[in-house]
Amino acid sequence: MLADSFGRRFYYLRLSVTEVCNFSCTYCLPNGYSGPKPSAFMRRDELRRVMQVFAAEGTRKIRLTGGEPSLRADLPDIIADARQTQGIETIALTTNGYRLAESIADWQQAGLSQLNVSIDSLDPAQFKAITGHDRLRAILQGVDDSLALGLPVKINAVYMRGMNDQLGQFLAWLKTTPVTLRFIEVMEVGAQPDFYHNHHVPLSNMKQQLLLEGWQPIVRGKDAGPAQEFWHPDYAGRIGLIMPYSRDFCTTCNRLRVTAQGKLHLCLFGETGYDLRPWLQEDAQQDELTAVIQEALGHKPATHGLHEHNTGLIRDLSMIGG
Template sequence: MAVYRRVSEVLVRTGWLNVLRRSSSATRGLKVGESNPNITASLKITTKETLKDDSILPFSAFLTDNFGRRHNYLRISLTEKCNLRCQYCMPEEGVKLTPRGQLLSTTELLTLARLFVREGVDKIRLTGGEPLIRPDVVHIIAELKKLEGLKTVAVTTNAINLARLLPKLKEAGLDLINISLDSLVPAKFEFIVRRKGFHKVMEGIDKAIELGYNPVKINCVVMRGFNEDELLDFVALTENKPVEVRFIEYMPFDGNKWNFKKMVSYQEMLDGIRQRWPNMEKLEGAHMDTAKTFRIPNFKGQVGFITSMSDHFCGSCNRLRITADGNLKVCLFGNSEVSLRDIMRSGASDEELLHIIGAAVGRKKKQHAGMFSISQMKNRPMILIGG
């Protein structure tokens, strides 16, 4: 029971006990010095069970929520900074950046990664901000690849620096690349990102293909009145290039002035594309895939749709997020967070940290609140979440 006392002391000292109390029964009634089995009861485990090896427990109960969803995919934001200013990601007035001392250090980041991988995470995606502007990104990837059990290290990038850095990233072990690109028209590209650099993004795509990444995933946020007229041009990229173009429904976040009229639904996009390519066929995906994927016969690449708004995939969600300032977000659209940074810096042990992570994961909701409710919620701008 000593672990419960220590966990409660850490939660109170760092100020996170009330956060967990408000949104979960897992820590309700917990007081300093009091042993309370509700933390592990909410996770349907006991301390003895959590210490079993993987041959007995196929997946960590700490990373399994109350709906049985196993979270084996961790997204880590390396930085809040970015060399672009995308309208759907950052408010026009900019954002207040977290002081450097309050961001995760490289050592802290790798410590958390090691802990999550030990508990069953087998895929880590590095996001931002723009992850490739972090000076030690190559070192971080190389260190992540040393973690036993981690199968995939991926990065989501705007590709401004990709062509220059990719040889070193590949040597370090980078497995997958997602590139953000919302227009194939240079002038429209510059309008949406408020910067120049279209040719650098295209060079990055070509370099990734040249170095053997297949598929290279291209993320396109579709916005009515801006780029919905380019859907067919994006699909045409898949004819001769091994790319997967992923059309993303426009999502509401703080400062991006979202409204329903700007959102183009998956079904509307699909119907428009099928008018040009009626033989486009749906591919079977894995249970936890976020994209509905299609291929046009004889095309090298494929097309995907991320339907977070019109047809959510909450029931199979396997993702957790750590922000650049060290907060754990169990849902992209939720505003509940727990500071793993504060808890680590308080001197918590790995086991104590795991119990707090488990309580946070355990209180994850069955699904998000819906697009209209989300648009009214207070949340971070996308750039401060990490995608």
Template sequence: MDRLIDGFGRRFRYLRLSVTEVCNFRCTYCLPDGYRKTAGPAFLGVDEIGALVSTFQRLGIEKVRLTGGEPTVRKDIGQIIARVAEVPGIAKVAMTTNGWNLHRHVADWRAAGLTNLNVSIDTLDRDGFTRLTGHDRLHQVVAGLDQALAIGVPTVKVNAVLLRDSLENGFAEFAEFVRRRPVAVRFIELMRTADNAAYFTDQHVSGERLKTWLGQEGWSPRPRASDDGPETEYEHPDFAGRIGLIAPYGAGFCDGCNRLRVTAQGLLRLCLFGQGGVNLRDLLTGEAEASNLLAARIAQALTGKASGHELARGQAGDTRNLAQFGG
């Protein structure tokens, strides 16, 4: 069954599932004052996640990414990975993490079924990393990434938010980082949210700066896979890894949207920078009838998906910060 097609002909095979809003880092562009608990329902449990993913798979989803917050603050994250991986038809189980305990647990997560790993490393400068995240853990994070490569996690990528303060020398340093590592480093344009207006004004840099640098250094774009996110990746014959760009402010960014989002409380978000969401949680019982109703609710919700976000007009919807819905 393949029913996840919106009114603009876009087909959705990729689900980003937030499993928590909690994060233990204090990144300057997201949670500079740290996570602060707000009133609301508990986060989805393992059984609810299993029921959710099973129904989405029936509708054509093939790839699931576990996000947060920081998903690994959940003690049952290994169980969650295993539950998603055991759903027939889910070909890729991905996770995005800040890497704080990656070196201790990545082997267990791989054994549970993890196939794709994204690690957030915004700078390779130790002092800069500490200033950005509030933690002096760059060495441990990189060690965890290298361990993931060593044990054979099929796809390992690095996410780096493009910031004015870390721009100088940053591209060249990350290029050296991937010279012998088969890793894709994707620079992500800083996005405006409700809580970071002043920071955005001070730190936003256009992705065109990276494109210009890549062209000057002999990097060339590579084709996208059908379940890739919105990045454009570049390769170079002298480097084992790749460098990519996610540029949400670029023209046509939403034209090839292939992802849906579900929050940690079970709300379907049709756009990261939209408003509200469609409640799915009441139907996550695992029963056949509930699954059929859930599938119908999801398909109906897609009829209301907009053609794109309104970031260029300074409208971030009700997104306070990226930890809220998983980025």
């Protein structure tokens, strides 16, 4: 089992397959994507080796991320590779939903077992203002299609003051929609420090409101994501809160990240990316890559530096998969 010097064990790998994204979300890529070309990202065989090594060391859940993963034509093949990797029990995908309705059946058939869709507003005009795309209705149809297939669906919404801080609208939707809606605090990133100061909302206040209104906490699983989740008997859906600025947020960290360029990041806001690609080629030995990963884990800090406005290497969320 992969573990760090603080006794945290890592059952969960967030594996980015591309940095490219076709949305221009205000909190991530307001001017659109301008990063490396797709040729810079790991090939399918390299991604397969990453999965195999992490699975051999106790990883049980893999989340495929981006950028926007569906921009890779071989995404169904990558999902199938994850399904065929011994030891992997859960295969999740985070998507902006652009190709969801047309692709979800193929993704599920390939082996997808969980789905996260980014929907930052339920108002079509506001959704377009945030993302740059008038696609809300089509994305919501994709969510319905996913639920009809029996897939567990989580919705990610970055909660921003003055932009989409309309809890009542989201709660009304959850009355009849059986998804987990995860609100995410705005986090400071290197490319947009002012955005955090202008739009950050501490979700601790929302947590207290939910508790007062009868929402009840859910026990967190060992391979669960970072959200504190809540349920209510009068709602079909659940709520999750991702509060990176809360006390002890990092004590339950159970996930590692590998970027589309093959770099291991011990933290979303870490100072170093450890290059794994030399050990992902055909002539490399699996035990050598395992040793590199285990050595790197010895350098994982107890917590991120967000409280000191230290955002590490991260330029925007697309470069590391969130």
